[in-house]
Every structure is written in structure tokens, then in C-alpha cells.
Amino acid sequence: MRTIDLTGKRAIVVGGATGIGRASAWALAEAGAEVVTLSRRDEPPAFEGSSEVAARISHRALDISRTADVPRVFGELEAMGAVDIAVLSAAVIEAAPVDACEDDLWRRHMDVNVDGIFACTRASVRHMLARGTGKVVVIGSVSGMVGNAGFSAYCASKGLWVNLVRQMALDCAPRGVNVNAVLPGFTSTELADLYDEQAKATIAAAVPVRRWAAPAEIADAVLFLSSPMADYVHGVNLPVDGGYLAAGPI
Structure with a gap:
């Protein structure tokens, strides 16, 4: 059986302090x-x-919403040794239906989920393209594929990445860099506290496997896309969702 061995590789995990990012790290x-x-x-x-x-x-502290800091920090990390893998997992999620989505809430989502993650992705890709090799894995969401009632800004920010991952793959695949995304379903992280216990149970009952994901199960998909086993995988938005998208939205 083939195993994944990343000995000698260097990885950056943005949003690696908690949840799916920590499990991926x-x-x-x-x-x-x-x-x-x-x-x-x-x-x-x-x-x-x-x-x-x-x-x-x-670990290193970086507020990715301050996008001007991103090239400097990534450049310093690259100067310490080539970065082979970049996992982009940081995210903001706050509940607000569209009529209650005020400008500040919208801006917080765009600052982190769009502008910050894009700045990190671009910095990673630039270094990797210069060497002609590398793996970029964006942590998206099933909420980028279907609606999630009450989460207008979050769905908008995650929906952008579904197509941008495809577009970046077209730019990067001919030059030796893989760009893909993992789309987690409902996962038992700190963000699950947005839902009360009754809502959590309702969601679990509607997912075909009848439970929420563990962060480590999402990390397994990240590991695959970061490995040589995924060398021929480009521009994929991989749902890891217990069958949620197959069943249709709740």
C-alpha cells in the first residue's frame, strides 16, 4: 500500500491555530x-x-486582513527554505440574512475570506511558480456551492473561491503548481457553536451519514491534495461533507 510521506517538505497553514487548519497542520x-x-x-x-x-x-502571528503584511511574511518564510505546500484555512463566519447584513459584517468577511486568503494564495503561488512546483489547497465550504440560510456574507465569500480555484488551476497547472480546494460540510470545530443543540441535531439528521465531520476527516483530504498522490489533480473543489451536496441542501 502506498503511504503519504512528506519528509523534506515545508508547509504553511494559514488559520492553523484552530479547527480544520490545526488538524491539517x-x-x-x-x-x-x-x-x-x-x-x-x-x-x-x-x-x-x-x-x-x-x-x-x-507558529507565527499574521493578521491576513492586513494584506500589506502578507508578502513580507511569506517572503521571510520562503527565505528560510522553499515552501512546498500552502493550506489556506482562515475564515470569518457570522450569521446574518441579506436584509440584516450590514456593511461592517460584509467587510469583515471580505477582508479575511476573500482579500486575505487571496493575498496568501497569490504570495504562495508566486514563489511556487518561480520554482515550477508546489501544492495550494484552499479550504472552501459546501456553502460556496449551495445556499445556507442566514449566512449571506459567508456564502458569498466561499462561492467566489469555487470558481477562482478553477481559474487559478488553468494559470498554474501548465507551470507545475497544483491548485485545489476542499469543501467541508458541517464540521465539529469552534465555529459549530454558531448553532444551538437542536439545530446541530437537525443538521446531523439531514446529512446522509447522520453526523457532523471531525476536523481530522477534513484534514485527510487536505493531506491527499498536498501529496504526490494528487500530482494529476488540478482545479478540483472536493466536497468532504458526508453526502450533504448529494442529498441537496437542508
Whole structure:
């Protein structure tokens, strides 16, 4: 059986302090990669597990909504050694139907989910294209494919990435860089607290597998798309959603 071995690879995980980003950072390090997590938090993420794996993960603070800081930080990381993998997982999500979506809420979503992630993606791609190799994995959402009542700004920000990932793949595939996305379904992260217990149960009952995802299950897809096993995979928006999109929206 083939296994994923990323020994000798360097990865950046934006939004790596919590949730899916933290699980992805661990999965990449467990496969042998040296990982740098980036988040607004000064303190490094906490991990439970092998100290040998944890030692391969370092942390740096970066508020990606301050897009002018992104090229500098990514340049400094690249100067320390080539970055082979970039996982873009940071996101803002706040509930507001369209009639209640005020300008500040809309702007917060665009600053992080669109402008910040784009700045990080562009910085990663520029370095990778210069070397002719690299893997970019954007963490999107099933809410970019179908509506999610009450989350107008979030759905808009995630919907943009579905097509942008395809477009970037057309730019980057001929030059040796893979750009793909993982679209998580409902996942048990800190963001799940947006829903009360009754809503969580209703959602779980409507998902074909009858439960929410664990962050590690999303990270497995990130690991695959970051690995040589995905060398021929370009421009894919991969749902990891327990069959949610197959069943239709709730």
C-alpha cells in the first residue's frame, strides 16, 4: 500500500491555530512535513499527540486582513527554505440574512475570506511558480456551492473561491503548481457553536451519514491534495461533507 510521506517538505497553514487548519497542520507534520501555522493569535496552537510530530510545527502571528503584511511574511518564510505546500484555512463566519447584513459584517468577511486568503494564495503561488512546483489547497465550504440560510456574507465569500480555484488551476497547472480546494460540510470545530443543540441535531439528521465531520476527516483530504498522490489533480473543489451536496441542501 502506498503511504503519504512528506519528509523534506515545508508547509504553511494559514488559520492553523484552530479547527480544520490545526488538524491539517497536524496531519501534514505527522506525514513528515515541517509546518508553520499562521494566525492572528500570538500563542502557538496546542496539540495533543506525539512530541516528535509537534516539534515539526512552529507558529507565527499574521493578521491576513492586513494584506500589506502578507508578502513580507511569506517572503521571510520562503527565505528560510522553499515552501512546498500552502493550506489556506482562515475564515470569518457570522450569521446574518441579506436584509440584516450590514456593511461592517460584509467587510469583515471580505477582508479575511476573500482579500486575505487571496493575498496568501497569490504570495504562495508566486514563489511556487518561480520554482515550477508546489501544492495550494484552499479550504472552501459546501456553502460556496449551495445556499445556507442566514449566512449571506459567508456564502458569498466561499462561492467566489469555487470558481477562482478553477481559474487559478488553468494559470498554474501548465507551470507545475497544483491548485485545489476542499469543501467541508458541517464540521465539529469552534465555529459549530454558531448553532444551538437542536439545530446541530437537525443538521446531523439531514446529512446522509447522520453526523457532523471531525476536523481530522477534513484534514485527510487536505493531506491527499498536498501529496504526490494528487500530482494529476488540478482545479478540483472536493466536497468532504458526508453526502450533504448529494442529498441537496437542508
